[in-house]
Each structure stands twice: as structure tokens, then as C-alpha cells.
Amino acid sequence: MSTTAGTTASPTGLADPDELDLRLPVSYLADGHSVRSWLLTTDHKRIAILYAITITVFFFIGGAAATLVRLELATPEADVLRADTYNKLFTLHGVVMVWFFLIPSIPNTLGNFLVPLMIGARDVAYPKLNLISWYLNLGGGLLAVAALLAGGVDTGWTFYVPYSTVFSNTWVSLTVLGVFTTGFSSIATGVNFIGTVHLLRAPGMTWFRLPLFVWAMYTTSLMFVLATPVLAVTLLLVFAERTFGLPIFDPARGGDPILFQHLFWFYSHPAVYIMVLPAMGVVSELITCFSRRKVFGYTFMVYALVAIAVIGFFTWGHHMFTSGMSPYAALVFSFLSFIVAVPSAIKVFNWTGTLYRGQVGFESPMLYALGFVGLFTLGGLTGLFLASIPVDVHVQDTYFVVAHFHYIMVGASVSAYFGGLHFWWPKITGRTYPETWARFAAILMFFGFNLTFFPQFIAGYLGMPRRYHVYPPEFQIWNVLSSAGAAVLAAAYLMPLGYLTWSLLFGERAGNNPWDASGLEWRTSSPPPRRNFFGSPRVQGGPYNYHPEGVAPVHDQPRLPSRGSLT
């Protein structure tokens, strides 16, 4: 992207004492060291850091629960956990991972940090609302996790009625209240991003010059704003039925439990796209940078994002084919679910097209991104199995479904989150990390993931149901493979925690643009100052200016190594 921002000053690491002579503003990290300056900050970059800390804690809480679940499933008998403890653990895993890690992961950390930077703004449109959203997320998270750990909930993350309202004797009400609170944090974030993208783009930053990551955040925000209130209502109804005895869904009094599922999945299906659209945004940035090529079919990538965001709202019924829903409605939902595969396929095609004849480099963020494309494709294709009614009836509530959505939500979204974290880590912290370790972790994560979840496709197709702590011995081989993979995956997830922490303390200073990437966020210092830019950014061209306009890509030449020492 050709911009004039920061080209005059071109500063490097900020804590270098010589630089103080240039009278550059201090970085956002150095702009106040008190606890108060963090907890009451309205700086989008600091709020991103706050979010990053909380979701990391939640990620490891949810991960610990998954570890226990996988440990129990290593043998067909119940030897580690009792049935009700097992139920509480998979509920804890689901609730924490979905609402307190995955949903806020990319939007609230990378999105918060990058959206204003990428569009050349000083901050988000409503900075105080941004801070409030973090407190809502934290408050809801603490409430839900306290309930899930102290008393436990055995309904699964879906809180299906009438089990959750009439039968379950666990701490459903408090957990539901926690998730309800967190919903408002999502809405606040959505309002903020939409307002920011509409109103605070730098001069020259037209809609079709926005980086795809910003488009992804924008479309995700649409879903935040339009889907989350329905979840709020659904959980409110469960809360009211449990706590005040107001029967809305109670079949004994003429209520309709399937209605609950409609409302729940009206949110929770788009929620899958809330998790995966930001990942698509991240991966689009990574692949174009590490192939040194302009994104193939930029406008189609944009339209595909918008199409996924809109069509994603029409497909929720495919979660309910075996619920007793009308078969006519099931047909409609099945058809609509196939349609949403089209824009997803366009995106995979265009990522591949971007790689074609590019000067592909295999730095750690790119390894995560390539892992994403493979895992997303597999997860997406198995989604088509589940969208067709006959196959779905066969594999509904088996490990096939578990494997499918983990491919999308963990294989795709978490890979992209780690990829983005590594890519923008030098920008966020001003430090470099040990690249060899990072590549090793990325490769380990890919293999660990496949070892964990691919056997679940097979076990599920053979008929192993979800949510049981014991199972027939014939499924043991697949479960042992899966549990072994989970151990590898756990190691792969712990490694970044180690070397990224190390890099915070001992990492080398990062340059302003260590990847030689385009984009406004690389046109300011690492880490950026409180006001993001030194001058006022002006945009004169489209994104991803990796080779000159109208010139064919250069072939058969050694690829330029990334600038800066990332080894």
C-alpha cells in the first residue's frame, strides 16, 4: 500500500535511548505504567492486551477440561472420572472455549489492536464502550467459570431444554447469566467496529482499499450485533424458567422445546462464522504477505465474506434435523446450508490462487496459515456431509460431528489466531520471538491436531456417540489415537506460552516492518505510539502492493528473506 504515513520519521525500536532525541512519542506500552493506566485505559491497543490476557487464561481453563476428558476416554471403562463429573467437564470445556475464548479471540485481541491501525485511525469510534466491553466479558467470564468450577453444569454448552430447565440440578442459572453478560460485550464490540470502519477511515481509504482483515472484522461485527441479542433472549428464557418458574418451553404445559433450538441456533450457527470469518481475515493477510503476491480476486474475497455473513443466518436448521423439526423445513435448511459452501469454497480457491506462482516463504505465521487452509477445507467438506439430511441422520450426535466442528473451530480458527499472533507479535510487543521454536510449534500443532481429531471422524462414522464417558471396546483404538494426539496438541499449545513469554523479556527489538509487509499498521513504529501514527495517514492505493501494479510476478528468483532478525 502506498502511503505517506511515517515515511519521514521511519523510527525503529522505541526504548533505544538515542531515539528520545528525535522526540518521538513513547510507545503505547510505555505510556503510563500504573495499574490504573491499564485498567482504565481507552486505548484500543491496551484493551486488546487486556483481552489477550483474559482469553489466554480462559483458553487454558478450557484446555485443562479437555485434557481430563481425553484422559478419561483413553480406555472404554470409567477409570478417571465419574459420569456426572465427565458431563460437567465437557460442559465447562464447551462453554469456556466457545464464549470466553473463541468468540472474543481474534476480534477482541487482534481486531481491537489492528482495525484502527489498518484503516489509519487514532482509536475506535467509541473508546469507552470498548473498555466497558472488556469488563462485561471479564465479569461474565468470571461468573460463568466460577459457577462451572464450583458447582458444575451438566447440560453441555447448548443448554438444551427441557433438560436444562426442568431436570438438571446443576448451576445452570448462574452460568447462563455469565454467558448473557458476555453477550453484551460482543454487541459492544460489534457496534464499535461497525462505527469505526464507517466513520474513521483515513483519507483515501475507500471501502475497496480496506485490508481483508478489516472486512472480516466488519462482517463479523454485523453478526455480533444481529445474532447475539437472540442468544441473550434464549438464555434469559432458560434463566426465567429455572429461577422464576415461568414456563415458556415446558412441554408439560404446552411449550415447544424445538423453539428453543431455533432461537439457540439462530445465534449459535452464525457464531461459528463469528469464529471463522476473523480467521479468514487473518489468513488472507498472512498468505498474501508470505507469497509476496497480491490477494487473488480481492473483490471476490470481499463479496465472499459478506455472503458468508448473510447466508450464515439462513442455515441454522441443519443442527436440528433429528430434533423433530418439520421435514419440509429441514429440506429448506439443507439446501440453504449447501449454498453457504459456495463463498467458503471461493475463499479457499482464492487463497490457493494467491499462492500460485508466488514466492512462498515458510515463516511460522505462514505455516499456521497453510495449516488453516488444509484444516478448514477438511472441516468444510465434512460440513457438507452434515448438511445433507440422510448422512446427518446417520452421524448426528456422534464423534463425526465433534470432529467436524473441531476442524473448523480449533483447526481453522485457533490456527489462524496463533498465526496472526505470531505475525503481529513484533508490532504488538516490539519484540521478536525465536523463529525456529515457532515453526516447530506450528508443525507440531498441525500434526497433533490431525492425530487428535481425524480418528474421531472414523469413530463417529462407525457409530460412537458423543458425551459418554464409557464406550464399547471396539472404539478404543480410535480413542487412544485421539488421546495421544491431544497430548501432542497440548504440548504444541504450551510452547508459544513459553517462547512468547521469553520473547517479551529477552527477545530482540523488532523493526517496524519485519515481514516487509504492506498495510498501514507496518507504517508506524513497533510498538505503535498511543496515537498510532506520527503523521496523518493518507492512502493512495489498494492493499497488498507486493509487486508493482500491472507487472507480472517475478519467477525463478530467490525469495528475499524477511527483514530483521527473526531467528
Add this chain to the structure above:
Amino acid sequence: MSAKSPKSETPKSEPPKSETPDPEGPGIVWRRNLPVWVVLMALLALSTWAAYWPYGRIDTAIGFGIAGAKTALVALVFMQLKHASGLVRIVAACGLFWAAILFTLTLADVLSRMANR
């Protein structure tokens, strides 16, 4: 919102037509909104009365139709959607459109289950 800023200037830029410029000002605001309120009250009375007509389902339709009419009046005049920017109108329309998705697809299931019971 581009439409709004010139509109808010009109009372200022208007020449004082009458001898009493200050009371004339508030009159403009009242004249714009009071008729809407009168219509709203009439609609309320009508919907209350119509609920007692012995036509069954038509009464229900009238009740919700009137609620829709009231909504249109409040949104267009009181909420100034009539003078709002295109963006704000799109946002308002999006809320309604997505609510329509929720209603249509859910009721498609609920109604077809009822029809086949």
C-alpha cells in the same frame, strides 16, 4: 446525516417572519410533532375498539397492523428516520430484515409441523 445538519440550521437562518420571534421557534417543533401524536392517539383508540369486534382473527390482524402503523409514524417522525442519512436507514432496515429471517424460517418449521400434526 448530511441531510440533518442543514435541517437543524433552518430555524436559525429563517428570517423572523412574525413580531414575536422567540415563541415562534418552539411552535415549529410542536407543529411538526403534535399532529403525529394526535394520529397515534386515534390509532390507539381504534385498536382498542377494534379488539372488541366479533371478527376473530381479523381483530388480531388489525391490532398488529395498527401497531405497525404506529411504529412507522414514531420511527419516521419522532426518530427522524425520514431525514436520516442513507446509512442510518440501512441500519434500521437491517434490524427488520434479520428479524424477518428469524420469523420466516422458524415459523416455516412451526407452521408446517402444526399442519401435519
Add this chain to the structure above:
Amino acid sequence: MSRVEIEARLREPWSELETDPGTAFARQRDGATLGIWIFLASEVLFFGALFLTYTAARLAHPEAFAAAGRETNIVYGTLNTAILLTSSLTMAVASQAAETGLFRRLTLRCLAATAALGLAFLVVKGFEYREDIEKHLVPGAHFALDRGPAQIFFAFYWLVTVVHAIHLSIGIVLVVRLTVKGWRDPDILAENPQVEVTALYWHLVDLVWVFLYPMLYLPGRSG
């Protein structure tokens, strides 16, 4: 407003736009309007989902809903609808008067009237709740009507009116806050985006009630 006054009102990030304060303030205003409208779109989905549960239950149990609808107090309901519609009028006048920046006293009086009408609504609602409890219209073991689905109607009634009352209470707090601010500092309300934001929220809460009226008070009146 003078340049100094405008600059005093600019907030981040609008204060750092590379334009003159007047343009920046106009954009800050637009930002406030857009933000609240996005939130209102979200609220439409919130109440839309609630209304959908009502619609589905009513389609399944029309007789029970008619029988239950006859038990609500139409006098209180109609009175409250009139109160809220009137409060929307005063709120709209307050907002539009503040927008011109000329009619300080009118803005202040209309804001006070809006808050008073909101409180009046809550008082009427309180009387209605007392009557409902006396008539055993709370779902549970002592519920007055024998039909099961009638309990769903009243479950919805209690839930949605309480949720609406919470929304309205938030609105009253916001309006009172503006009134107090405007009373202390007469210039603060003129062209202040907060008045429009509060007004838009208030109108939405009113519109929710406009739909609750035929849902809760009009079914079964002719039978």
C-alpha cells in the same frame, strides 16, 4: 456555538481528526447517531426473538391465549400505551429543540415531562402487577386458569413486561441525568448528541410497548 465551546465538547477519537472543530463535531454527532442505531437494530433482534416465542406459542394454542388475554387489565394497558406514546412526543420535541440549540427552556421542560411520564407508566404498571398477583396470574401451583398453555401466556407476560420495565427504567435514568445536567448548565443540552441518543433509545422502548399492547391486552376481547 463558539470554536472554544465546540473544542471542549469534542471527545477522542474525534478530537484528533485532521479537520476543523466544526466538522469534527459534526462527525462526532454522526458517530453517536450511527452507534445508537446499530444498538437499536440489535435490540430489534432481542425483542424480535421474544415476540417470536409468543407468536409460536399463540399459533399453537389460540384458545388458551385468548382466554388468558382476557384476564389482563385493558384499562391499565391502554392507559400505559397512551402515557408512553405521549412521552415519545415530549421526548421528540426535546430532542428536536435541543438539536436547533435555540429553545433551552422547551428542551428542559420536555425532558422533565418525559421522565415524569416514564415514572407514571411504572406506577400504573405497579398497580397492575398488584392486581395480577391478587388474581393469581403468576404461573405455578396457584395459577388461576386451568389451561396449561395459559401459563405460557403469563410466563411471557411477566418476563416481557419486566424486561420492558428494566429498559424503561434505564431510559428514565438517562433522561433524568440529562435534565439535571441541563438544569445546572443551561448551555449543555444545545446541539448535544447525548439528547438524540437518549431520545432514540426512548422511542425504541416505546415502540416495544406498542407491539406488546396488542399481544398482551387485546387477545380474546371479542369472544
